[in-house]
Every structure is written in C-alpha cells, then in structure tokens.
Amino acid sequence: MPNRLELSGITKQFPGVLANDHVSFAVKPGEIHALLGENGAGKSTLVKMIYGIMQPDGGEIRWNGEPVVVPNPKAARRLGIGMVFQHFSLFEALTVLENIALGMDAKIPSRELEARIREVMQTYGLLLDPHRTVATLSVGERQRIEIVRALLLNPKLLIMDEPTSVLTPQEVDQLFTVLRQLASEGCSILYISHKLHEIKALCDTATILRGGKLVDTCDPKAETSRSMAEKMIGTGLKDIIKPEGRRFGEPKLVVNGLTTRKTGDFDVPVADVSFTVRSGEILGIAGVAGNGQNALLDALSGELKGEEREAISIDGRAIGLMDTTERRRHGLCAVPEERNGHAAVGDFSLSDNSVLTARDRLGMVVLGLINSGAAKTYTGKVIADFAVKALGPAATAGSLSGGNLQKYIMGREILQKPTVLVVSQPTWGVDAGAAAAIHQALVDLATAGSAIVVISQDLDELRALSDTLAVINMGRLSASRPIGDFSVEEIGLLMGGVHGEEAA
Amino acid sequence: MMQFRLEKRREPSRFMLYATPVAAVALTMIIGAVIFSVIGYDGIGAVREIFLTPLTNSFKWQDLGVKAAPLIIIGVGLSIAYRANVWNIGAEGQYIMGGLAATWVALASHGAGGWWTLPAMMLAGMAGGAAYGAIPALLKTRLNVNEILTSLMLTYASVQLIYYLVRAPWKDPMGMGFPQTRRFASEALLPNIFPGTIVHAGVPIAIIVALIAWFIMSRSVFGYQMRVVGAAPHAARYGGFSENKTIWLAMLVSGGLAGLAGMLEVAGPFQRMVPGFPTNYGFTAIIVAFLGRLNPLGVIFAGIVMAITFVGGEVAQTTIGLSNSATGVFQAMMLFFLLAGDILVRYRLKRVVPQVEAGA
Numbered sequence: 017m018p019n020r021l022e023l024s025g026i027t028k029q030f031p032g033v034l035a036n037d038h039v040s041f042a043v044k045p046g047e048i049h050a051l052l053g054e055n056g057a058g059k060s061t062l063v064k065m066i067y068g069i070m071q072p073d074g075g076e077i078r079w080n081g082e083p084v085v086v087p088n089p090k091a092a093r094r095l096g097i098g099m100v101f102q103h104f105s106l107f108e109a110l111t112v113l114e115n116i117a118l119g120m121d122a123k124i125p126s127r128e129l130e131a132r133i134r135e136v137m138q139t140y141g142l143l144l145d146p147h148r149t150v151a152t153l154s155v156g157e158r159q160r161i162e163i164v165r166a167l168l169l170n171p172k173l174l175i176m177d178e179p180t181s182v183l184t185p186q187e188v189d190q191l192f193t194v195l196r197q198l199a200s201e202g203c204s205i206l207y208i209s210h211k212l213h214e215i216k217a218l219c220d221t222a223t224i225l226r227g228g229k230l231v232d233t234c235d236p237k238a239e240t241s242r243s244m245a246e247k248m249i250g251t252g253l254k255d256i257i258k259p260e261g262r263r264f265g266e267p268k269l270v271v272n273g274l275t276t277r278k279t280g281d282f283d284v285p286v287a288d289v290s291f292t293v294r295s296g297e298i299l300g301i302a303g304v305a306g307n308g309q310n311a312l313l314d315a316l317s318g319e320l321k322g323e324e325r326e327a328i329s330i331d332g333r334a335i336g337l338m339d340t341t342e343r344r345r346h347g348l349c350a351v352p353e354e355r356n357g358h359a360a361v362g363d364f365s366l367s368d369n370s371v372l373t374a375r376d377r378l379g380m381v382v383l384g385l386i387n388s389g390a391a392k393t394y395t396g397k398v399i400a401d402f403a404v405k406a407l408g409p410a411a412t413a414g415s416l417s418g419g420n421l422q423k424y425i426m427g428r429e430i431l432q433k434p435t436v437l438v439v440s441q442p443t444w445g446v447d448a449g450a451a452a453a454i455h456q457a458l459v460d461l462a463t464a465g466s467a468i469v470v471i472s473q474d475l476d477e478l479r480a481l482s483d484t485l486a487v488i489n490m491g492r493l494s495a496s497r498p499i500g501d502f503s504v505e506e507i508g509l510l511m512g513g514v515h516g517e518e519a520a
Numbered sequence: 521m522m523q524f525r526l527e528k529r530r531e532p533s534r535f536m537l538y539a540t541p542v543a544a545v546a547l548t549m550i551i552g553a554v555i556f557s558v559i560g561y562d563g564i565g566a567v568r569e570i571f572l573t574p575l576t577n578s579f580k581w582q583d584l585g586v587k588a589a590p591l592i593i594i595g596v597g598l599s600i601a602y603r604a605n606v607w608n609i610g611a612e613g614q615y616i617m618g619g620l621a622a623t624w625v626a627l628a629s630h631g632a633g634g635w636w637t638l639p640a641m642m643l644a645g646m647a648g649g650a651a652y653g654a655i656p657a658l659l660k661t662r663l664n665v666n667e668i669l670t671s672l673m674l675t676y677a678s679v680q681l682i683y684y685l686v687r688a689p690w691k692d693p694m695g696m697g698f699p700q701t702r703r704f705a706s707e708a709l710l711p712n713i714f715p716g717t718i719v720h721a722g723v724p725i726a727i728i729v730a731l732i733a734w735f736i737m738s739r740s741v742f743g744y745q746m747r748v749v750g751a752a753p754h755a756a757r758y759g760g761f762s763e764n765k766t767i768w769l770a771m772l773v774s775g776g777l778a779g780l781a782g783m784l785e786v787a788g789p790f791q792r793m794v795p796g797f798p799t800n801y802g803f804t805a806i807i808v809a810f811l812g813r814l815n816p817l818g819v820i821f822a823g824i825v826m827a828i829t830f831v832g833g834e835v836a837q838t839t840i841g842l843s844n845s846a847t848g849v850f851q852a853m854m855l856f857f858l859l860a861g862d863i864l865v866r867y868r869l870k871r872v873v874p875q876v877e878a879g880a
C-alpha cells in the first residue's frame with residue numbers, strides 16, 4: 017500500500033528565516049504520527065503547507081503515491097485532509113449545527129446534515145447537542161465541533177496543531193480515544209504537541225524538527241519524555257534547581273475575602289477567596305480551566321475594578337482599589353493566559369510591547385514622552401536572557417511563533433523584578449527546553465525574595481514548581497497547604513470539586 | 521493556467537503602506553480619464569486640469585495652501601481619533617461650532633478688540649469644537665451609543681444653528697437683509713503672511729499642528745495610548761489604559777482641531793459668518809486622514825492632494841465645462857482604490873505552481 021502522505025524536500029523561506037529546510041518524511045495509512053520540535057522549529061508552517069494555507073517554495077507532496085499541489089484548504093479537504101487548529105473559528109452566537117453548516121464546502125439540507133452529524137457523534141462518542149449555542153460550550157466541547165466538522169468529510173489524514181494545550185486531563189483522554197478509533201479505521205493522524213507524555217501515550221512514530229530541518233525520527237514508545245526533549249533541543253535538558261531548605265519570609269501578598277462580580281454570561285466569578293503568599297514562596301493554584309481562574313487573575317492585576325480596599329494587600333499596603341498601573345508601581349505584575357491581544361499586541365514591535373507593562377517600573381517615560389532607547393535596550397535584554405527567537409526588538413509580536421512570544425512575555429515581567437508575580441498558564445505551548453527555562457526563572461525570582469502565584473491546570477508543572485498548593489473550583493479556592501501534603505489523587509479529586517472541608 | 525492567491529504576511533509591508541496611496545492616486549487618474557472619455561468628455565483633459573494645472577500654474581499655489589490648511593488641521597485630528605478606533609464622522613459639525621464660537625468672540629469684542637482678540641477666538645474655536653465632540657463621547661461612554669451616528673447627526677443640528685444665528689440674533693443690521701453677520705473688525709481677521717496673496721496665517725499653523733501631532737503620536741504616552749487602544753483594546757486594559765478615557769481624549773482632540781479649523785476659516789477667507797460656511801471640509805478630511813495613512817505627516821501630503829482636486833475641479837469647470845461633481849467622483853475613487861489596495865499591505869500575492877490538482 018502506498019504511503020498516505022509523503023513529503024520530499026519541502027522548503028519554505030520567510031524573510032530572514034528558513035522555516036522548513038528540505039523536510040522529507042512519510043505517514044502510513046492508519047498511523048498516528050507526531051511532529052515534534054522546539055518553538056519556531058517550523059511545525060505549524062509545515063502542516064499549513066500540507067493543508068494548503070501556504071505554498072512551499074520547493075519540494076513535493078505525494079498523496080497516496082501521486083504528486084499533488086494543494087492550492088487552498090478547500091482542495092485539501094477534497095483530497096481528504098482535515099485540520100483542527102488550536103484557535104477555533106466559531107461564531108459564538110450560533111448553534112453547533114449552524115456553525116458546522118457554515119463551514120461546509122457543499123450545501124447540504126440542514127435535516128440531512130444534522131442526521132450525519134449525529135451519526136458521526138454516535139460513532140466516535142463525541143457527545144454534543146447540535147442545537148446548543150456555541151457560547152455556552154467549554155473549550156473542549158468547542159474543539160469537538162471542529163473535530164466533527166473535520167470528520168464529516170471522512171478524512172484520510174487528520175492534522176492537529178497543539179490540540180490539547182487548552183483541554184482538561186479528562187478531555188484529553190476522550191480525545192485520545194477518538195483518535196485511536198480513527199486510526200484503527202485507517203485514517204492517518206499528524207499530531208503536533210509539546211506535551212511529550214501525551215506523545216508517548218498516543219503516537220506510533222515521531223518526526224523531530226530543529227531549526228526547520230528534520231533531525232531525527234523515533235518510536236515514542238521506546239523513548240522517555242526526557243530523551244525526546246533532548247533530541248529536540250540537541251543538548252541535555254536542565255533540571256530545575258530549587259535551593260533546598262528555603263525559608264519563607266514576611267507575607268508579601270495577602271488576599272482576604274476577594275469576591276468579583278459576574279461580568280459576562282459565561283465567565284465564572286470568584287467568591288470569598290483568601291490566601292497569603294510569603295516572600296520566597298511559590299503558590300500553585302490548580303484547577304480545571306473555566307473555574308474562575310480568569311476572574312482571579314484580572315482581579316489581582318487590577319483589570320477588574322476592585323471594590324474593597326482591604327481585599328488585596330502587598331507588603332501590608334491595601335491596594336484593592338488601585339488600577340493596573342498603580343498596582344504595577346507597587347510591585348504587582350501579572351501575566352494573563354491569552355498571549356495575543358491580551359498580554360501582547362500582535363501588530364506592535366516587541367519594543368512597543370515592553371512599553372505596555374514596563375514603562376513605569378523601568379522609567380521608560382519622562383515627562384509624558386517615551387524613551388524608546390530604554391525600551392529597546394530592555395527588550396534586547398529580554399530577548400537575550402530568555403533565548404527568544406526573534407529578528408530583534410523591532411520584530412512585531414505577531415511574527416513570533418507561539419512559544420517564543422510566551423517566552424518574551426514571561427521575560428518582560430520577570431526581569432522587572434516584581435515583588436509579587438501572578439502568572440496564568442506560564443508554559444502553554446512552550447517547548448520542553450523553554451518550559452524548563454521559564455520554570456527556573458520563576459524559581460530564581462522567588463529565591464531572590466518575590467512572592468509568586470502560578471495558576472495552571474498542568475499538575476506536573478505545579479508539582480515541580482510550587483511550594484504550596486490550593487485548588488480552585490467553581491470560583492472558590494481551597495485552603496493552601498504545602499505541596500508535599502498532597503497526593504496526585506487528592507489534587508485530581510479537588511479539581512473535580514470535592515473540597516476538603518466539604519468532604520470531611 | 522497560472523493561479524494566484526493571497527497569503528497573509530507575517531509583518532505588514534512597509535513598502536506597500538506607502539506605495540498604495542501613490543498607486544491609488546495614479547489609478548484614479550487613469551480610470552478617471554477612461555470614465556470621462558466614455559461618457560463623452562475630454563477625459564485626458566479633465567485629468568490634466570484637475571491634477572496637473574493646479575501644480576503647474578503658480579497662480580494657483582496660493583489657492584492650494586488656503587484649501588489644504590483646514591483639511592490638514594481637521595485630518596490630523598481625525599487621524600488621531602481613528603487610530604484609537606474612535607469613529608468621529610462629525611468633524612463638519614465640530615468645525616461649524618468652532619467657527620460659531622469664534623464668531624461670537626469677534627462680534628462681542630467688536631470695537632473693543634486688541635492683540636488678544638485672535639488668540640481668544642482660537643481658544644473659543646477649539647473649545648467650541650471640543651465641546652461639540654464631547655456630546656458623542658458622553659453618549660458613548662455613558663450609554664454606549666455609537667459615536668458614528670451621534671457625531672454625524674449633530675452635524676445637521678449645527679448647520680441649522682448657523683441658519684438661525686445669521687438670520688436673527690447675529691444678523692448684520694447694515695447688511696441690506698442678507699442673512700450674514702457683519703464683517704469682523706480688523707483685529708479679528710487673520711493677517712496675510714505674503715502681502716498681495718490670499719495666504720493667511722492658517723497655512724503655517726496647519727503645518728505646525730501636523731508636526732506637533734506627529735511628534736506626540738510617535739513619541740508620547742498619549743500617542744501610545746491612542747494606538748494601543750485601537751490595535752488591541754484588551755491589551756490596552758492590561759497595560760493600564762482606560763478605554764473610556766481614550767474615547768474622551770480622542771473626541772476632544774479631534775473636535776478641538778476641527779473647531780480650530782473653523783475659527784481659521786471664519787477669520788480668514790470668510791471674514792464673517794454666512795450660511796455658506798459649511799463647505800464639507802469636515803467630511804473631505806475623512807478621506808484625507810485615510811489617504812495620509814492616519815499619520816500626521818502623511819496627512820500634510822494628503823491634504824495637498826485633496827486641495828489639488830478642489831482647485832483643479834474649479835479650473836476644469838471653467839476651461840472644459842466639467843461639472844463640479846466631477847471633483848467628488850475623483851475624490852471618492854481615490855478613497856476606493858486606497859481601501860482596496862490596502863489588502864496588499866497585509867497580504868502578498870503568491871503564485872501557485874500549476875500541476876495536477878486532485879490526484880486522488
């Protein structure tokens with residue numbers, strides 16, 4: 017049987033970057049094939065060319081043995097190639113059915129379409145009510161729409177670009193069940209992820225890219241996460257160095273009875289949240305996405321206007337009524353989970369993005385004028401210290417690969433040496449090497465005396481990083497306890513909603 | 521068969537950013553010549569009279585300066601507001617209110633004026649325009665009413681206000697029944713900067729305003745605020761910039777500059793308030809702002825280009841009998857081609873190598 021997909025010598029040049037350099041590999045029918053590589057290695061670029069979003073500058077794509085040109089995604093779908101993107105293109109105000117109908121190339125009567133959708137959902141156990149409005153769905157459910165949409169076309173190759181970075185562990189398990197079933201029916205899957213334990217659990221083969229070149233092919237089941245990470249980076253992976261026997265100092269951040277109002281129909285506010293973080297301490301906040309993490313971050317950063325002065329204090333000073341800028345001046349920096357359009361402005365240069373949050377703490381403003389030299393110098397330092405792959409401080413934020421933008425944003429906040437740093441999902445979409453570097457930078461910041469809050473749903477990350485842990489569920493935060501007191505099962509149960517005090 | 525498709529650029533193209541306005545003007549000239557030839561005019565002649573005569577005939581240069589000045593001042597204000605995604609469409613109304621406020625100062629101080637009259641009129645003009653711009657800002661920030669609608673509708677109200685004022689309370693008693701105010705006293709009239717021409721002090725003021733605005737937009741926190749709120753409102757909030765405050769600033773600045781232009785017009789070319797004071801500068805300046813790429817320096821050039829079409833339109837009217845509305849056709853075409861060409865700033869044309877398309 018011919019290979020389902022065969023790439024030979026695929027090359028793509030962007031101004032200043034060779035994103036793919038003569039990449040050749042093959043995917044067999046029914047194979048689950050992983051595409052691995054550091055941030056900016058060229059993974060997304062490669063699959064975009066297979067799906068017809070971009071055109072290669074050189075090389076050949078063979079489909080079932082025949083050379084093909086894929087001029088656009090519609091042609092790709094006609095060949096039997098489906099793709100699920102990390103960012104969904106769904107209309108929130110429409111129903112699942114309407115969204116799918118809008119995305120179809122051929123017009124099918126809605127009754128017939130609904131019957132086919134139900135059939136696909138039945139076959140693959142993708143449970144979803146076709147008449148629900150998208151706005152009421154969780155991220156995992158939204159992704160199911162995209163998968164159903166792709167499956168309706170009976171694809172012979174399904175491409176998934178970082179599908180699990182926004183999913184809860186349970187949703188990941190469900191997704192893998194579907195993917196395995198698809199593969200058993202002969203559909204090939206090309207799977208991109210930075211979560212190497214998932215690759216080990218799911219994939220048959222892994223192709224590793226570095227700097228746009230194919231550097232290795234391996235069997236993930238025969239490797240460890242660490243050995244795959246090292247193949248990606250090309251050198252050894254550093255462990256987090258956490259000085260033993262650290263002592264925590266004075267309380268830095270004290271939150272007392274913080275409550276937020278519901279702002280939109282679908283966001284979860286926080287109610288009566290209290291915790292203390294001391295100098296040198298990293299507090300992890302575990303929880304399944306959508307349980308009030310966003311409200312908590314916005315309330316701490318000051319984006320959500322506070323109503324009680326005493327609800328938040330830093331170094332004993334009540335800051336509950338201050339706005340974002342004043343809070344930053346008093347040493348509280350925050351990083352929201354959404355990078356594009358929230359933590360950074362895609363159309364602005366990195367230098368201008370530094371002005372966004374660092375202008376006051378680092379004296380980039382004199383008499384109302386921006387000192388662009390200072391912004392540029394600082395940005396250069398962030399790029400160098402955090403190994404951000406970018407053409408320089410003048411590159412726009414939107415031109416960076418997802419992981420590199422995250423490294424820049426984390427660097428921009430950490431190098432301001434905040435007294436208190438609150439970060440949400442610090443390593444989403446970041447490769448293993450960069451994740452280790454970000455973790456180390458957070459630990460170093462804590463060692464230097466700052467108090468840090470890490471909001472994450474990645475338990476491995478929290479266990480490696482935190483000193484104390486609390487769990488957020490439905491907008492309520494459990495009491496924090498030293499990380500060593502928790503067993504994995506216990507954290508899992510708490511995330512599911514059984515609070516310590518209620519269970520007792 | 522060769523196929524082309526659009527591919528998104530990672531970075532907006534700098535070259536295209538500046539090339540598309542030039543191309544838009546060139547295309548307007550070409551297509552304009554064709555259209556007017558087809559409908560039976562001397563198309564080439566029309567384009568020559570409208571776009572070239574004002575430049576080659578040195579007698580027309582002073583007209584260009586006088587027409588460009590208000591367009592540039594209003595266009596600069598609009599370019600600042602549009603950067604922040606605040607769509608002030610009512611600059612015409614703010615221009616009128618600025619003119620009326622300045623007229624009030626001129627009439628009230630008539631016979632008792634001095635060196636301070638003109639500065640006082642300028643302040644009044646800016647205050648009048650800004651106050652009129654404040655109404656849409658208030659409605660938008662308090663009640664979330666769309667500023668496009670309110671600012672536009674307020675324009676029509678301001679036109680009626682002129683009609684009322686020049687017919688009743690401000691009517692010139694010696695004006696033989698004409699609905700207009702008396703001619704301003706000499707302290708309330710703009711000095712001419714080149715004796716023997718009609719070039720008044722508003723022309724250098726326009727250039728100075730544009731230069732100051734350019735400096736502020738590119739270097740100051742205020743300019744940064746306008747840009748970031750327009751580009752990414754959510755990120756702006758994260759960076760500590762309030763959206764409501766930005767709407768207020770944008771409306772006050774763009775309204776104030778339109779009001780300044782109104783003062784310069786009434787104290788310059790008009791010399792009194794007349795019902796014909798609204799000359800659509802406030803609307804044309806919208807095209808100027810976009811043609812100038814929402815950049816105050818670009819607005820200077822765009823203002824001159826637009827002034828050329830006005831002056832040239834008048835020339836063509838007398839020399840080849842082209843109707844005055846031809847000017848509007850050319851101006852609209854320019855905006856159309858500019859906006860259409862804008863896609864090339866963010867996308868590039870990529871050739872798809874022709875081969876077998878669907879092998880399976």
Ligand SMILES: Nc1ncnc2c1ncn2[C@@H]1O[C@H](COP(=O)(O)OP(=O)(O)OP(=O)(O)O)[C@@H](O)[C@H]1O
Nearest residue numbers: 030035055056057058059060061415417418419530
């Ligand atoms: N349209 C483009 N124009 C210019 N450069 C680009 C473009 N798209 C990607 N790049 C660059 O090409 C390289 C590869 O980017 P790509 O998005 O494929 O990386 P990736 O492997 O998917 O990374 P990540 O894991 O961070 O998502 C990066 O250096 C990126 O900055």
Ligand SMILES: [Mg+2]
Nearest residue numbers: 059060417418
């Ligand atoms: Mg990618």
